[in-house]
Amino acid sequence: MKISFERAGGFAGMRVAHTVDTDSLSADDARELHQLVEAACFFDLPAVIQSSAPGGDQFQYKLTVEAGGRTHTVEAGDAAAPETLQPLLLRLTRLARSR
Amino acid sequence: MSTDFHPIQCIVPPHMLREIVERGSPAQRDWAIRTLRISEQFRGQRQALTGLPVAAAPTVIGAKHRIIYNAEFGSTLPGKQVRAEGEPPTGDPAVDEAYDGSGVTYDLYQDVYGRNSIDGNGLRLDSTVHYQKGYDNAFWNGQQMVYGDGDEDLPPADRLFNRFTIAIDIIGHELTHGVTQYEAKLIYWDQPGALNESMSDVFGSLVKQIKLGQSANEADWIIGQGLFTARVNGQGIRSMKAPGTAYDDPVLGKDPQPAHMKDYKNVSYDNGGVHINLGIPNHAFYTTAMELGGRAWEKAGRIWYVTLRDKLQDRSDFQAAANFTHQTAGELFGAGSLEQQAVRNGWAAVGITVDGAPPPTQPPKGCVPTALGLTRPPERVK
Numbered sequence: 061m062k063i064s065f066e067r068a069g070g071f072a073g074m075r076v077a078h079t080v081d082t083d084s085l086s087a088d089d090a091r092e093l094h095q096l097v098e099a100a101c102f103f104d105l106p107a108v109i110q111s112s113a114p115g116g117d118q119f120q121y122k123l124t125v126e127a128g129g130r131t132h133t134v135e136a137g138d139a140a141a142p143e144t145l146q147p148l149l150l151r152l153t154r155l156a157r158s159r
Numbered sequence: 160m161s162t163d164f165h166p167i168q169c170i171v172p173p174h175m176l177r178e179i180v181e182r183g184s185p186a187q188r189d190w191a192i193r194t195l196r197i198s199e200q201f202r203g204q205r206q207a208l209t210g211l212p213v214a215a216a217p218t219v220i221g222a223k224h225r226i227i228y229n230a231e232f233g234s235t236l237p238g239k240q241v242r243a244e245g246e247p248p249t250g251d252p253a254v255d256e257a258y259d260g261s262g263v264t265y266d267l268y269q270d271v272y273g274r275n276s277i278d279g280n281g282l283r284l285d286s287t288v289h290y291q292k293g294y295d296n297a298f299w300n301g302q303q304m305v306y307g308d309g310d311e312d313l314p315p316a317d318r319l320f321n322r323f324t325i326a327i328d329i330i331g332h333e334l335t336h337g338v339t340q341y342e343a344k345l346i347y348w349d350q351p352g353a354l355n356e357s358m359s360d361v362f363g364s365l366v367k368q369i370k371l372g373q374s375a376n377e378a379d380w381i382i383g384q385g386l387f388t389a390r391v392n393g394q395g396i397r398s399m400k401a402p403g404t405a406y407d408d409p410v411l412g413k414d415p416q417p418a419h420m421k422d423y424k425n426v427s428y429d430n431g432g433v434h435i436n437l438g439i440p441n442h443a444f445y446t447t448a449m450e451l452g453g454r455a456w457e458k459a460g461r462i463w464y465v466t467l468r469d470k471l472q473d474r475s476d477f478q479a480a481a482n483f484t485h486q487t488a489g490e491l492f493g494a495g496s497l498e499q500q501a502v503r504n505g506w507a508a509v510g511i512t513v514d515g516a517p518p519p520t521q522p523p524k525g526c527v528p529t530a531l532g533l534t535r536p537p538e539r540v541k
Contacts, residue, residue, distance in 0.1 A: 069428075073396075117298035154293070157410055
């Protein structure tokens with residue numbers, strides 16, 4: 061499974077971008093990512109999940125997952141992103157920072 | 160490891176469907192409503208569609224009125240109420256900082272600029288703390304302020320961010336997003352978006368300065384001082400005095416802000432770099448305030464506030480801000496006054512020359528991005 065991840069915006073405006081291939085991860089980390097993608101029902105999410113409400117400083121996420129012959133991209137605003145997706149977003153942010 | 164997926168039953172949760180109904184495109188709304196109806200029939204429930212799509216309006220009353228909520232590390236807003244106006248400190252630093260910081264911000268707007276709260280009409284100030292786990296952000300969602308605790312879920316030695324209420328200018332920054340929403344309504348994209356962000360930094364910094372009783376030359380002009388842990392090489396998130404120098408860290412990278420138009424960054428992410436290019440108008444304000452000396456909220460702050468309230472419009476760019484602040488300074492302090500000259504010099508320092516007369520407002524063309532939710536950038540105008 062391959063994941064391309066980008067987080068931009070937020071109060072601090074620090075862009076975080078990272079591509080991860082689970083084949084290059086430890087078995088535990090790979091399994092965790094698979095579980096998080098599955099728990100998020102990632103392949104059933106709409107391609108764009110955005111709020112039209114006004115606001116400021118919210119994160120903007122862009123996430124592409126390739127797995128099992130499928131590829132899906134989701135762009136999500138922070139407040140609009142479903143709670144089931146949040147653990148995956150946090151895990152990927154942390155992975156990007158731990159390189 | 161296998162990349163196969165089990166044929167799991169993925170049901171989009173009702174709260175998310177409601178979000179899509181309220182905020183999605185027409186096609187997404189239709190899809191979400193259909194799905195909600197199906198899942199309600201499936202579960203024999205009726206409540207998921209109840210009350211849509213009317214959003215609850217925050218209570219409006221006529222004086223300072225703060226409420227602090229605790230999300231208890233979840234995503235549900237506003238969360239559980241933990242402190243209301245007039246109640247004593249709770250002992251939870253995030254709760255009490257959110258309470259005190261929104262109070263000082265209210266007082267700056269009320270006592271110095273005669274503005275009664277975010278909407279000018281006593282809107283209640285709602286803040287939620289302890290939002291999500293490991294949430295290194297603070298934001299304004301159109302109705303309230305929201306604060307994460309940084310990296311509270313990591314071992315202390317691995318943490319980069321402290322709680323986001325720790326710096327009072329962050330609180331002033333978020334609350335000012337509300338003021339901008341009610342006044343200039345600057346769209347959150349490209350230069351208008353960077354101006355929107357800069358207004359939040361300007362008044363956030365002034366909240367800190369008035370709290371500390373600092374004059375312009377005593378202030379550090381750092382946004383978010385104290386937010387980084389000792390592990391990070393940086394003073395804070397942004398420097399209005401020297402944009403681009405606030406941090407330079409092996410993990411977080413280097414502060415990307417320009418201090419001059421020649422370094423303006425055309426980027427596709429961050430809504431066109433709204434948290435990057437704000438360095439330019441931030442530095443124009445700093446330069447103006449330093450030239451005027453004394454307390455920055457009294458003159459430079461007043462010029463910027465009146466411009467935000469009365470002049471700027473949703474698509475105003477940096478040039479319009481320069482022209483309008485110059486015009487406002489002339490109206491408040493006199494044509495050719497020292498104050499008006501300081502404004503001209505402030506913008507000149509970042510490579511923007513004030514024009515004599517502000518340009519007429521351009522009518523919007525094409526799609527009008529109204530908020531964060533914009534999914535396609537408007538045509539870039541050079």
